[in-house]
Amino acid sequence: MTATQWTADSAGSGRYADVNGINLYYETYGTGRPMVLLHGGLGSGEMFGPLIGTFSENHQVVLVDLQGHGRTADIDRPLDIRSMADDVAALIDHLGLERPDVVGYSLGGGVALLVAIRHPEKVGRLVTASAGIRRDATYPEILAQQGQVGAAAAEFMKDTPMYELYQRVAPRPEDFPRLLDKIGAAMAKDFDFTEEVRGLQVPTLVMGADADLVPPSHFVEIFELLDGGLRDGGWTGEGRPKGGHALAILPGLTHYNLFLSPLFASTTLAFLEEDH
Structure with a gap:
């Protein structure tokens, strides 16, 4: 099933929430423990189409289109994961969700991480996938490519799935060049969330592909900041990180297909469904 087919056939309900100064689009699927699911850059919630049935089998999934993406129109502020995290936190309040799990991939992984850092009282468990915490952890050739985004x-992106999606669902399809400008500006800014991660209290699964935008060692670095990978876990798990954190490097995947992999869904769900 393609993302387009999923949208046409889905039983989810799409709505807008006026929160934090933005009219945020979201869809809900299934029932059970709530999960907020956040997409990657230049995408939308549709990215998770092939997996939404798996995720929503035992969870209420809230699928969000972040600022300037999908069906959420851009507003007059920079694209910054901090403000987007505040959008998501405001949506959690708007929907009356009680400590939902927050799951994000790529850009959404960074946003999810910042939700947990800035609003830990609103988050049950966190899954941050394919998201580095330092800009200089990204491979140099990828940073060079990101420098060309604007x-x-x-014009060169008109044959890409990202452009097709934007033209089909965006409230203002003509804003695509503006979105590229804002994403390019955001990616050009240095960032380092090392100290914020070190103090993270929300049980966190750090996830990445074994051939991602950053080396696997960077995901290990994040795990170590969370007291993981520093000692033997012990027969009864007594040596595992005290915060309930975990690490997963998914085999045979890249940054560009992790979000479609059944391994992404099964690994996420196994972590979320552990005893709380």
Whole structure:
């Protein structure tokens, strides 16, 4: 099933929430323990189409389109994961969700992490997938490619799934070059969330592909900041991280297909469904 087919056939309900100064689009699927699911850059909630049935089998899934993405129109502020995290926290309040789990991939993984850092009281468990915490952890050739993202690239992207999606669902399809400009500006800014991660209290699964935008060692670095990977776990798990954190490097995947992999879904769900 393609993402387009999923949208046409889905039973989810799409709504807008006026929160934190933005009209945020979201869809809900299934019932059970709530999970907020956050997409990657230049995508939308549709990215998770092939997996939404798996995720929503035992969970109420809230699928969000982040600022300027999908069906959420852009507003007059930079694209910054901090403000987008505050959007998600405001949506959690708006929907009356009690400590939902927050799961994010790529850009959404960074946003999910910042939700847990800035609003830990609102989050049950966190899954941050394919998201580095330092800009300089990204491979140099990828940083060079990111430096070319801007409005001038819009013409060259007209045959891509990202452009097709935006033209089909965005409230203002003509804003695509502007979105590229804002994403390019965001990716050009240095960032380092090492100290924030070190103090993270929310049980966290750090996840990445074995051939991601950053080396696997960076995901290990994040896990170590959470007291993981520093000692033997012990027969009864007494040596595992005290915060309930975990690490998963998914085999045979890249940054560009992890979000479609059944391994992403099964690993996420196994972590979320552990005894609380």
